[in-house]
Amino acid sequence: MATARGRLQIMNPNFLSLVVALSLLLVISSAKVFFEERFDDGWESRWVKSDWKKDENMAGEWNYTSGKWNGDPDDKGIQTSEDYRFYAISAEFPEFSNKDKTLVFQFSVKHEQKLDCGGGYMKLLSGEVDQKKFGGDTPYSIMFGPDICGYSTKKVHAILTYNETNHLIKKEVPCETDQLSHVYTFILRPDATYSILIDNVEKQTGSLYSDWDILPPKKIKDPEAKKPEDWDDKEYIPDPEDKKPEGYDDIPKEIPDPDAKKPEDWDDEEDGEWTAPTIPNPEYKGPWKPKKIKNPNYKGKWKAPMIDNPDFKDDPDLYVFPNLKYVGIELWQVKSGTLFDNVLVADDPEYAKKLVEETWGKQKDAEKAAFDEAEKKREEEESKNDPADSDAEDGEDDSDDAEGDDADDDAKSESKEETEDVHAHDEL
Numbered sequence: 227m228a229t230a231r232g233r234l235q236i237m238n239p240n241f242l243s244l245v246v247a248l249s250l251l252l253v254i255s256s257a258k259v260f261f262e263e264r265f266d267d268g269w270e271s272r273w274v275k276s277d278w279k280k281d282e283n284m285a286g287e288w289n290y291t292s293g294k295w296n297g298d299p300d301d302k303g304i305q306t307s308e309d310y311r312f313y314a315i316s317a318e319f320p321e322f323s324n325k326d327k328t329l330v331f332q333f334s335v336k337h338e339q340k341l342d343c344g345g346g347y348m349k350l351l352s353g354e355v356d357q358k359k360f361g362g363d364t365p366y367s368i369m370f371g372p373d374i375c376g377y378s379t380k381k382v383h384a385i386l387t388y389n390e391t392n393h394l395i396k397k398e399v400p401c402e403t404d405q406l407s408h409v410y411t412f413i414l415r416p417d418a419t420y421s422i423l424i425d426n427v428e429k430q431t432g433s434l435y436s437d438w439d440i441l442p443p444k445k446i447k448d449p450e451a452k453k454p455e456d457w458d459d460k461e462y463i464p465d466p467e468d469k470k471p472e473g474y475d476d477i478p479k480e481i482p483d484p485d486a487k488k489p490e491d492w493d494d495e496e497d498g499e500w501t502a503p504t505i506p507n508p509e510y511k512g513p514w515k516p517k518k519i520k521n522p523n524y525k526g527k528w529k530a531p532m533i534d535n536p537d538f539k540d541d542p543d544l545y546v547f548p549n550l551k552y553v554g555i556e557l558w559q560v561k562s563g564t565l566f567d568n569v570l571v572a573d574d575p576e577y578a579k580k581l582v583e584e585t586w587g588k589q590k591d592a593e594k595a596a597f598d599e600a601e602k603k604r605e606e607e608e609s610k611n612d613p614a615d616s617d618a619e620d621g622e623d624d625s626d627d628a629e630g631d632d633a634d635d636d637a638k639s640e641s642k643e644e645t646e647d648v649h650a651h652d653e654l
């Protein structure tokens with residue numbers, strides 16, 4: 227009876243959609259959201275702009291905007307708006323520990339300025355932070371997100387602070403470099419595994435144990451181990467069966483040149499007996515060597531056996547940040563125009579994924595179309611402003627690229643020293 231009823235119900239499409247809706251509700255309602263900021267009205271009451279670098283006049287202003295191109299003009303975020311400036315802003319949430327929980331840290335970022343050097347990352351901070359003084363020296367727990375500088379740095383940072391030391395991820399994770407919005411997601415699980423996603427696509431995954439040098443390695447090569455005396459690591463040996471052909475050593479290295487002729491005017495009595503000059507003997511093959519064969523006793527290259535590292539002390543709480551309490555943006559920007567939106571700190575990757583679909587996922591096509599439109603306008607303006615350039619129409623793309631590169635180079639050389647300083651301290 228029960229099975230018959232069950233089957234009937236499952237075949238009912240209304241019931242099916244109800245099941246789907248209910249299970250989605252379950253996923254959503256079981257998610258714990260510690261912080262979510264879509265930058266709607268009132269965002270300024272939740273965020274504290276730091277006074278950091280203000281007295282040096284180096285603190286940049288944030289612009290509350292959806293940017294020059296977007297998928298929805300009413301969906302605003304915060305964007306850096308002044309070049310060569312430091313930016314620091316943070317928001318507080320009820321303190322929590324990610325012990326026994328999955329931690330999801332996610333946000334979207336758009337570099338409208340064709341970023342050539344600057345960060346697009348965010349931080350999670352712990353404990354008590356004076357938000358008015360939040361800056362580059364404020365200790366953080368996690369720093370995550372894209373960082374671009376010149377041609378060499380185009381990566382996603384994932385820095386974890388353990389025992390007051392910042393540890394950079396050892397794996398290279400390339401970041402997006404275009405002028406459109408992208409969502410960066412960092413997932414840290416209680417089994418000490420992690421994943422890094424861009425636009426809901428996993429770009430890197432692994433373990434805290436292997437992809438950071440937070441703890442010493444679990445296994446090391448046995449330093450006491452020695453290669454056994456009788457370990458045969460010669461892959462090839464001389465063939466013991468091979469014998470030197472008879473008469474091999476009688477072949478001379480050089481022979482008289484058979485083409486040489488005694489000169490007409492050679493006088494044996496005055497010049498001595500004529501001998502032909504010698505040439506290398508084409509028959510001569512050098513000293514005899516037996517041919518090589520595979521060594522039947524070859525054991526392979528010797529490797530020290532791996533043993534448990536005596537310096538390794540496991541920390542089952544390696545992934546735990548017990549006092550997470552703030553999310554912050556702290557950046558140096560050579561060229562401004564980086565726009566942050568949809569910040570999330572939660573415990574549920576499914577919830578985070580759905581948020582990406584509902585925000586970025588719904589807007590990305592319109593944003594791309596708006597960007598293409600803006601680019602077209604810009605190119606038209608440029609050729610209008612420069613009518614003397616007869617190449618403008620034929621070679622629009624080439625001339626644009628060239629201009630862009632020049633601008634990039636200028637910005638880079640002017641700011642190189644300062645930028646390197648900032649990057650150096652970030653990675654300490």
Ligand SMILES: *[C@@H]1O[C@H](CO)[C@@H](O)[C@H](O)[C@H]1NC(C)=O
Nearest residue numbers: 289290291292293294295307
């Ligand atoms: C803020 O952004 C909008 C859209 O890009 C722009 O029109 C405006 O000039 C910006 N304001 C400042 C102060 O930068």
Ligand SMILES: *[C@@H]1O[C@H](CO)[C@@H](O)[C@H](O)[C@H]1NC(C)=O
Nearest residue numbers: 388389390391440441539541
């Ligand atoms: C933490 O750092 C201190 C000082 O550098 C060191 O003595 C201690 O062993 C470290 N602890 C762990 C668990 O790494």
